[in-house]
Amino acid sequence: MDLSIAFFLGWILAWLSLDIVNGKNGYEQLYPHDFSAEGILIKNLLTSYEQRGGKYGRPVTNHTHAVPVWFMLQLIQIVDLDEKNQVLKLNLWTNYKWIDEFLRWDPDDYQGVTEIRIPSSKIWTPDIKLYNYADLRKDEKRDALCIVNYAGNITWIPQGIYMSTCDIDVTTFPFDKQTCSLKFGSWTHDGTKLDFMFDGPERMKADDYFVPNKAWSVVDVPAKRNTFKYACCPEVYIDLTYTIVFRRSATFYTYILILPCVLLTSLTLVLYWIPPESPTKMALGMSIFMAFFVLLLMFERNMPPASENVPILGTYYCLNMILITTSTFLNVFVVNLSFYGSRAPVPKVLKKVMFQFFAKILCMDNLVRPFLEADKKRLIPPAIPGFGLANGGENKWPKNWKGSTDILLQRKDEIEADPQLAEIDLKLTEVRDFINIYSERLVEKDRKEKIAKEWKAVGLIFDRIFFWIFLLTIFTSLTVVLSVIFMST
Numbered sequence: 001m002d003l004s005i006a007f008f009l010g011w012i013l014a015w016l017s018l019d020i021v022n023g024k025n026g027y028e029q030l031y032p033h034d035f036s037a038e039g040i041l042i043k044n045l046l047t048s049y050e051q052r053g054g055k056y057g058r059p060v061t062n063h064t065h066a067v068p069v070w071f072m073l074q075l076i077q078i079v080d081l082d083e084k085n086q087v088l089k090l091n092l093w094t095n096y097k098w099i100d101e102f103l104r105w106d107p108d109d110y111q112g113v114t115e116i117r118i119p120s121s122k123i124w125t126p127d128i129k130l131y132n133y134a135d136l137r138k139d140e141k142r143d144a145l146c147i148v149n150y151a152g153n154i155t156w157i158p159q160g161i162y163m164s165t166c167d168i169d170v171t172t173f174p175f176d177k178q179t180c181s182l183k184f185g186s187w188t189h190d191g192t193k194l195d196f197m198f199d200g201p202e203r204m205k206a207d208d209y210f211v212p213n214k215a216w217s218v219v220d221v222p223a224k225r226n227t228f229k230y231a232c233c234p235e236v237y238i239d240l241t242y243t244i245v246f247r248r249s250a251t252f253y254t255y256i257l258i259l260p261c262v263l264l265t266s267l268t269l270v271l272y273w274i275p276p277e278s279p280t281k282m283a284l285g286m287s288i289f290m291a292f293f294v295l296l297l298m299f300e301r302n303m304p305p306a307s308e309n310v311p312i313l314g315t316y317y318c319l320n321m322i323l324i325t326t327s328t329f330l331n332v333f334v335v336n337l338s339f340y341g342s343r344a345p346v347p348k349v350l351k352k353v354m355f356q357f358f359a360k361i362l363c364m365d366n367l368v369r370p371f372l373e374a375d376k377k378r379l380i381p382p383a384i385p386g387f388g389l390a391n392g393g394e395n396k397w398p399k400n401w402k403g404s405t406d407i408l409l410q411r412k413d414e415i416e417a418d419p420q421l422a423e424i425d426l427k428l429t430e431v432r433d434f435i436n437i438y439s440e441r442l443v444e445k446d447r448k449e450k451i452a453k454e455w456k457a458v459g460l461i462f463d464r465i466f467f468w469i470f471l472l473t474i475f476t477s478l479t480v481v482l483s484v485i486f487m488s489t
Contacts (some may be wrong), residue, residue, distance in 0.1 A: 042116055098154055178245070262478070272327075
């Protein structure tokens with residue numbers, strides 16, 4: 001039995017020596033020609049890898065050494081920026097490189113194979129996570145094969161859609177520039193176990209593969225390596241923080257938010273050119289107010305529910321709504337002056353200030369000239385007393401005139417004796433009383449109309465003052481808003 005075993009072993013050695021003489025390598029000696037050298041290599045590596053601890057142990061022979069991991073991000077597309085929920089959605093290619101000391105071989109042993117592909121689930125991979133993630137999915141990456149060369153250098157480039165939190169600053173919306181960051185680092189390995197570093201320059205890569213976004217344009221993509229000690233653990237952890245700065249394309253918002261606002265603001269000035277007694281004035285003011293309210297609702301749809309900064313454009317909307325509300329109240333004030341100001345005459349001080357000061361400044365001399373001339377005539381003393389000028393020239397006859405009945409009244413006894421003369425006297429007295437009453441009514445009506453016209457003139461002057469105040473406020477606010485927005489961008 002021992003001799004047969006020795007004979008068999010000798011035959012095997014002779015066969016191997018003959019193959020070596022004929023120039024066959026170790027792989028050709030052990031495996032038939034229909035076996036793939038790459039397949040056999042992967043099988044041997046994974047078998048040996050599993051025996052050494054598998055994918056759960058760090059791939060270093062000395063456990064005190066840190067595994068070097070090089071990392072690089074490549075920006076493919078800005079998918080979306082959800083301002084409402086403050087979430088940034090990016091299409092990224094993540095490039096990992098590290099050294100696995102357990103995945104090395106001699107290419108000469110496997111027909112010169114220097115590189116293989118292995119599923120990432122079969123070997124150890126760094127547990128790099130996006131710290132500020134805002135994703136409900138279990139995993140954001142699409143798995144990819146790992147490229148392994150004979151020296152143990154591994155390259156892994158999985159692609160994925162990453163959703164991260166982003167602090168949105170809407171101060172200069174829609175001319176805003178946003179700055180969002182993506183913080184990558186190992187979740188369980190500190191700096192002594194995993195040396196996390198950049199693969200190349202400290203910035204995000206955005207080259208020919210980048211797909212432009214119609215709503216956003218990339219301004220800068222810097223990056224920084226940080227070391228931080230968290231409250232949970234005494235060890236120092238390493239993270240790579242990428243910052244992406246991008247600016248909004250404001251063309252669309254210019255046509256739907258800014259241009260209508262400017263036009264409505266200009267239309268508000270028309271309110272002061274409509275006569276106060278016209279009901280169209282109030283109707284137009286309320287219509288403009290509702291139009292601004294609709295614009296404000298459209299504006300609010302793009303804003304975060306709780307933002308630290310108030311948008312300047314939103315403040316401008318609210319300012320215009322306040323001005324329109326104020327102008328509506330002022331219109332009511334002017335209408336009230338025009339229709340109900342005749343209850344009392346215009347105070348002398350107000351009349352003097354409005355007619356002699358503001359009317360000249362606002363070029364409204366033609367409006368107040370008749371009132372000023374009437375005041376001057378009223379101050380002229382009567383030239384002939386008792387001859388129709390006793391009341392300042394306003395009435396042609398004295399207030400209590402008796403006319404042709406004076407002769408009849410002198411012969412009162414004769415009138416009382418004659419019934420016909422008494423009847424005539426009675427009728428003349430009634431006519432005289434009627435004329436006196438009617439004359440007083442006309443005088444009172446003229447006085448009220450004159451007072452009403454004066455109050456209406458005062459209201460029109462107020463209207464013109466409010467017009468210039470409103471115009472100055474509009475231009476000032478628009479200049480301040482645009483300057484702040486463009487200086488910020």
